[in-house]
Amino acid sequence: MSDCHGCSVATLLPPPPIPTRRHIVAIVGPPNSGKSTLFNRLTGLRQKVANFPGVTVEHRMGKVKVEGGREVFAIDLPGVYSLEPRTEDERVTHDVLLGQMKDLPKPDAVLLILDSTNLARHLVLAAPVLSLGLPTLVVLNMADDLSRRGGGVDVAELAMQLGSPVALVSASRGEGFDKVFQFLSGATHTAPRAAPLMQLPVIQDVPKCRAWAANVGTKGKYQAPAPPHWTRRLDAVFLHPVAGPLIFIVVVLAVFQSIFFWAQPAMVLLQNAILTTGTWVGSLISYPILRSLVVDGVFKGVGSVVVFLPQILILFLFIGILEDSGYLARAALIADRTMARFGLQGKSFIPLLSAYACAVPAIMATRTIENKRDRIATILIAPFMTCSARLAPYTLLIAAFIPKRQLLGPFLGLQAAVLLGLYILGFLAALFTARLLKSTILKSKRSSFMLEMPPYRWPTFRSLGLRLVDRSKVFLRRAGTVILAVAIIVWVLANLPVHNGQPPQIGQSIVGMIGHAVEPAIKPLGFNWKIGIGLITSLAAREVIVGTLGTIYGIDKPSETSEGLQHALQQDLTLGGAVALMVFFAFAMQCMSTVAVVKRETGGWRWPIIQFAYMLGMAYVCAFAANKLITLWL
Amino acid sequence: MAVKKNRQAKHNPEATNLMELKHGESGILDRLDLPEDDARRLMELGFLPGHAITPGHSAPGGDPRVFRVDGSEVALRRDTARRLILRAAKV
Numbered sequence: 001m002s003d004c005h006g007c008s009v010a011t012l013l014p015p016p017p018i019p020t021r022r023h024i025v026a027i028v029g030p031p032n033s034g035k036s037t038l039f040n041r042l043t044g045l046r047q048k049v050a051n052f053p054g055v056t057v058e059h060r061m062g063k064v065k066v067e068g069g070r071e072v073f074a075i076d077l078p079g080v081y082s083l084e085p086r087t088e089d090e091r092v093t094h095d096v097l098l099g100q101m102k103d104l105p106k107p108d109a110v111l112l113i114l115d116s117t118n119l120a121r122h123l124v125l126a127a128p129v130l131s132l133g134l135p136t137l138v139v140l141n142m143a144d145d146l147s148r149r150g151g152g153v154d155v156a157e158l159a160m161q162l163g164s165p166v167a168l169v170s171a172s173r174g175e176g177f178d179k180v181f182q183f184l185s186g187a188t189h190t191a192p193r194a195a196p197l198m199q200l201p202v203i204q205d206v207p208k209c210r211a212w213a214a215n216v217g218t219k220g221k222y223q224a225p226a227p228p229h230w231t232r233r234l235d236a237v238f239l240h241p242v243a244g245p246l247i248f249i250v251v252v253l254a255v256f257q258s259i260f261f262w263a264q265p266a267m268v269l270l271q272n273a274i275l276t277t278g279t280w281v282g283s284l285i286s287y288p289i290l291r292s293l294v295v296d297g298v299f300k301g302v303g304s305v306v307v308f309l310p311q312i313l314i315l316f317l318f319i320g321i322l323e324d325s326g327y328l329a330r331a332a333l334i335a336d337r338t339m340a341r342f343g344l345q346g347k348s349f350i351p352l353l354s355a356y357a358c359a360v361p362a363i364m365a366t367r368t369i370e371n372k373r374d375r376i377a378t379i380l381i382a383p384f385m386t387c388s389a390r391l392a393p394y395t396l397l398i399a400a401f402i403p404k405r406q407l408l409g410p411f412l413g414l415q416a417a418v419l420l421g422l423y424i425l426g427f428l429a430a431l432f433t434a435r436l437l438k439s440t441i442l443k444s445k446r447s448s449f450m451l452e453m454p455p456y457r458w459p460t461f462r463s464l465g466l467r468l469v470d471r472s473k474v475f476l477r478r479a480g481t482v483i484l485a486v487a488i489i490v491w492v493l494a495n496l497p498v499h500n501g502q503p504p505q506i507g508q509s510i511v512g513m514i515g516h517a518v519e520p521a522i523k524p525l526g527f528n529w530k531i532g533i534g535l536i537t538s539l540a541a542r543e544v545i546v547g548t549l550g551t552i553y554g555i556d557k558p559s560e561t562s563e564g565l566q567h568a569l570q571q572d573l574t575l576g577g578a579v580a581l582m583v584f585f586a587f588a589m590q591c592m593s594t595v596a597v598v599k600r601e602t603g604g605w606r607w608p609i610i611q612f613a614y615m616l617g618m619a620y621v622c623a624f625a626a627n628k629l630i631t632l633w634l
Numbered sequence: 635m636a637v638k639k640n641r642q643a644k645h646n647p648e649a650t651n652l653m654e655l656k657h658g659e660s661g662i663l664d665r666l667d668l669p670e671d672d673a674r675r676l677m678e679l680g681f682l683p684g685h686a687i688t689p690g691h692s693a694p695g696g697d698p699r700v701f702r703v704d705g706s707e708v709a710l711r712r713d714t715a716r717r718l719i720l721r722a723a724k725v
Binding site for chain 2: 206
């Protein structure tokens with residue numbers, strides 16, 4: 001329904017009069033030149049950005065308000081080095097620009113974004129783009145970087161050489177946008193387009209275009225900036241043969257420790273706030289059934305998930321810093337050898353890393369992988385990476401069952417170590433599966449690996465802040481829709497059938513009956529029927545299990561305190577069962593959105609069905625083994 | 635222009651391909667002994683005949699390695715780098 005903003009308005013009103021012919025503007029440029037940052041600035045939208053090539057993999061439209069209250073549509077496109085596509089994401093750009101995209105008219109104008117700190121090379125793309133003959137504004141981005149490092153360019157002269165207007169901007173700081181808005185409102189193009197002083201190359205192979213670009217650069221008085229000294233210095237540390245991998249490990253440990261350590265005070269506060277509000281709201285409702293629905297169903301159900309917000313935000317803060325600084329590209333470099341051993345390439349590493357946030361964008365990000373088989377293999381293993389939705393059930397179970405003990409002094413506690421272990425478990429399952437796939441059904445030649453290393457940049461507070469706000473919105477929206485709906489359904493089914501006006505004992509309710517029906521299948525794993533209900537509802541999304549258990553135990557033991565869910569679980573699960581449950585969550589593909597995106601990206605039901613069955617089978621077998629082993633040992 | 639940027643790097647006339655360049659040395663690219671598709675992508679990234687190339691840092695174990703070319707830094711695997719042939723020393 002949320003896709004439907006203004007549908008009714010659009011059908012009622014006649015199409016708005018088109019003031020000029022130009023109303024769709026495509027944003028084109030090489031990877032990591034800042035197209036999405038510019039797009040976000042122009043439209044006020046929040047398209048994802050990060051400091052590495054290939055973040056945008058599909059086209060995205062947004063409205064830009066220009067002079068006189070008119071609107072122009074801007075299209076953000078995946079980065080390209082040329083107009084000859086090699087990957088899925090590059091094909092999108094190609095098709096949009098040539099008007100071959102379904103349901104999208106050919107754009108009327110182009111914003112060509114080039115990195116001004118590397119202009120001579122980026123101008124290579126100007127040749128084929130200007131040859132399209134569309135009105136084009138050449139936007140030289142990262143002007144702040146250029147001047148700080150002592151470079152410069154004569155904008156007016158460059159515009160004469162290219163025969164197109166040129167603007168020097170800093171998209172991340174929002175500087176120099178007047179010219180961009182002028183162009184979008186059509187002001188600069190009332191005059192017929194000037195002929196370029198520098199003839200475009202006739203044969204557009206790379207060497208010819210590069211020679212042309214060098215000429216244009218020289219005529220435009222382009223002064224290349226000094227090399228990025230800080231990037232060199234930082235790389236000397238981060239890519240040091242010994243210090244590099246050590247720093248990587250320390251960073252990862254710090255993330256896990258802080259997920260437990262820093263989030264704790266915020267979680268307790270949130271938990272108490274929710275409980276107090278719930279009790280207060282409950283006291284206002286005199287009708288007992290309704291009070292139970294609100295307190296046990298909504299507050300205990302949804303509330304038990306919402307308390308994990310601080311942990312998820314800490315995780316995303318770290319992911320944001322790693323992505324925006326440019327460190328992720330170095331991590332991909334360090335990981336390439338290991339990935340190659342398992343038949344994958346370094347390019348699979350960036351989608352896999354982003355799967356730690358969520359598998360859905362990760363699976364979309366595989367579009368940057370040229371080789372079809374490599375791409376399918378990466379899609380199939382991405383859901384094994386520990387996504388943020390697993391964080392809620394993991395930390396709930398760890399807090400309830402793993403003692404708070406120090407392992408490496410103050411640096412690493414036992415709880416954080418277990419969480420780290422679960423992340424490693426998922427990663428190993430991914431590598432194992434990759435190996436299996438690449439040596440059987442998805443064999444391919446070792447493919448080449450070429451990755452541009454972006455310079456390091458300071459993550460801005462603005463960018464990090466926006467990520468956290470967006471993430472909170474996504475998380476809370478899910479809590480307010482899917483998790484709320486499931487909580488209410490579970491509450492209703494837990495209170496039916498009604499006998500003599502009294503709700504049944506939970507074991508005799510519909511929920512209880514369903515739970516008891518599946519219990520024989522999950523008993524070997526150490527789970528009782530209540531966990532069974534949680535497993536069923538978590539097919540919608542993983543964190544739903546926490547909400548469901550919150551509701552079920554809320555009805556079952558209504559007088560519990562703020563740590564009620566933990567206590568209730570401790571009485572109902574053995575240590576073996578708890579570990580088995582975590583292992584089950586590490587492997588099973590309990591996420592409808594992931595299934596849907598795999599179906600879309602692979603173009604059919606074949607792969608998602610294979611994937612779902614494989615992951616479920618692996619989850620069952622490993623959870624069974626974990627339960628048996630721990631019960632045997634302890 | 636590219637040569638000027640790498641002024642600290644010493645030209646090594648002995649090296650025949652990128653893998654033979656040591657840290658702090660540079661060489662001039664002569665040709666790309668690779669399939670058309672890969673060669674074009676590398677050229678788009680700056681690996682054009684006539685350009686100076688300097689090796690930079692690498693992943694632990696030396697593979698892949700970062701190469702500085704035409705104002706950017708690009709990581710290549712060893713088997714790719716070996717097939718980027720450098721211009722032979724003038725006789």
